Amino acid sequence: MFNLIFYFMSFAILLDISFAIMGAGIGAGLAAIGAGIGIGRIGGSAMEAMARQPEAANRLQTTMLIIAALVEVAALFALVICFIISGLKA
DSSP: OHHHHHHHHHHHHHHHHHHHHHHHHHHHHHHHHHHHHHHHHHHHHHHHHHHHOGGGHHHHHHHHHHHHHHHHHHHHHHHHHHHHHHHOOO
8 A cells, every 4th residue: 555655656746847847848948939039030120220221230230239148148047947947856
């Protein structure tokens, strides 16, 4: 009887850990997709602005790179949180 209870308890713990790892993977994927969409929109908008005002290209490029770096930092922060969640044990 004790072996059966121990088996079900260990299965529940394993199931909780597997849900945490699956959630971390989904979270990392969503963070990467969000960063890709964000950087794509930044680049597209900057190219459109440079086409409309070529004389402001240097200033737009600098601003675009700063904003892209901020988007990447947010995505990396989300990935670190996902890795921390997947590393937790019950």
